Amino acid sequence: MRKMTFLLVAAVATAGVVAFTAPTTGSAEQEAAPVYRIKIFPGYRDWKLISVAHEAGNLNDLRAVLGNDIAVKAYREGKLPFPDGAVIARLSWEYVPSEENNKVFGREQSFVAGPQPEWYLQFMVKDSRKYAASGGWGYAQFDKNGKPANEAKHNTCFPCHVPIKDRDYVFTQYAP
Amino acid sequence: MRKMTFLLVAAVATAGVVAFTAPTTGSAEQEAAPVYRIKIFPGYRDWKLISVAHEAGNLNDLRAVLGNDIAVKAYREGKLPFPDGAVIARLSWEYVPSEENNKVFGREQSFVAGPQPEWYLQFMVKDSRKYAASGGWGYAQFDKNGKPANEAKHNTCFPCHVPIKDRDYVFTQYAP
Numbered sequence: 001m002r003k004m005t006f007l008l009v010a011a012v013a014t015a016g017v018v019a020f021t022a023p024t025t026g027s028a029e030q031e032a033a034p035v036y037r038i039k040i041f042p043g044y045r046d047w048k049l050i051s052v053a054h055e056a057g058n059l060n061d062l063r064a065v066l067g068n069d070i071a072v073k074a075y076r077e078g079k080l081p082f083p084d085g086a087v088i089a090r091l092s093w094e095y096v097p098s099e100e101n102n103k104v105f106g107r108e109q110s111f112v113a114g115p116q117p118e119w120y121l122q123f124m125v126k127d128s129r130k131y132a133a134s135g136g137w138g139y140a141q142f143d144k145n146g147k148p149a150n151e152a153k154h155n156t157c158f159p160c161h162v163p164i165k166d167r168d169y170v171f172t173q174y175a176p
Numbered sequence: 177m178r179k180m181t182f183l184l185v186a187a188v189a190t191a192g193v194v195a196f197t198a199p200t201t202g203s204a205e206q207e208a209a210p211v212y213r214i215k216i217f218p219g220y221r222d223w224k225l226i227s228v229a230h231e232a233g234n235l236n237d238l239r240a241v242l243g244n245d246i247a248v249k250a251y252r253e254g255k256l257p258f259p260d261g262a263v264i265a266r267l268s269w270e271y272v273p274s275e276e277n278n279k280v281f282g283r284e285q286s287f288v289a290g291p292q293p294e295w296y297l298q299f300m301v302k303d304s305r306k307y308a309a310s311g312g313w314g315y316a317q318f319d320k321n322g323k324p325a326n327e328a329k330h331n332t333c334f335p336c337h338v339p340i341k342d343r344d345y346v347f348t349q350y351a352p
Contacts, residue, residue, distance in 0.1 A: 045224075048221075051288065051289045053238065053274075053288045053289065054230050055285055055286055055287075056284075056285045057283050057285035062228045062229065062230060063228070064225055064351075066225065091351075093227075093351050095230070098229075104336060104340070109232045109233035109235070110231055111231075112228075112348075112349075113228050163280050164280070171277060172288075175240075175267075175269050175289040176291065176292055
């Protein structure tokens with residue numbers, strides 16, 4: 001009984017850690033997203049900053065776009081198309097007013113990153129052969145628990161990026 | 177004459193590179209900001225992301241807060257006060273609508289990072305002995321050309337951070 005209790009506690013503790021770290025670090029058990037078969041990239045939260053944005057309207061998020069070293073190097077050198085191996089990550093957070101900051105500033109002006117919204121995480125992965133049919137990019141979207149979006153949702157990615165073909169299908173520009 | 181022309185071109189080219197990279201990489205000639213005597217930290221643009229924000233009102237910027245490894249580790253471990261050596265950088269860009277994105281989305285919803293505003297860059301540097309008189313933090317502000325703000329402006333930093341003493345004087349919280 002004592003042993004069972006220990007195992008249960010260990011299992012709960014492990015599950016808790018996985019739930020907390022899965023979207024941040026990825027894991028071997030990470031489910032690949034449909035269509036492009038992309039998994040969450042381990043360590044993406046440590047990647048370098050490309051830019052930031054605010055999507056108002058229904059999304060109403062603050063977002064950061066990060067890149068792996070290949071992507072960031074290409075951005076900084078103004079190199080298009082992006083080389084194979086480039087990966088761009090889009091993270092987002094709810095757009096929330098900061099009462100704390102506003103109190104100090106004496107004005108209602110400060111909006112900060114709140115909790116992760118349902119669709120917290122996206123990736124674009126450059127592989128000109130593997131993803132030749134979609135402009136050389138694979139797309140993936142994950143919710144805040146690390147679960148991929150469904151196939152229908154993934155099929156909407158590429159068509160939306162087509163108007164930006166001149167910049168190799170990438171919306172975000174590097175923040176100087 | 178030919179040699180002089182070459183030297184002139186070389187000088188102009190060098191100046192151009194310095195102007196472009198000075199706020200990004202720092203340099204040996206970088207002028208220290210008054211009061212706390214802080215220079216721009218080389219490589220800060222490569223640091224990890226802490227969070228993002230939108231300051232509306234007169235500032236009207238999108239901002240990213242980055243940290244060196246000591247700062248980010250402390251944030252992730254929820255460690256307060258921050259250890260000596262922690263450095264936090266605040267970068268900002270003009271908050272501008274993206275006509276390009278809005279056209280694709282079919283809605284006026286997208287705001288992105290525009291040019292660097294006048295006061296592009298700030299640092300907080302933890303050194304509990306050196307900066308004992310200001311809560312253990314030194315403060316620095318630089319314009320988009322890497323020129324430090326004046327002494328009067330630097331004297332306004334610490335008083336504004338005092339209300340956040342409970343979080344070791346740091347406004348920004350880590351974006352999950």
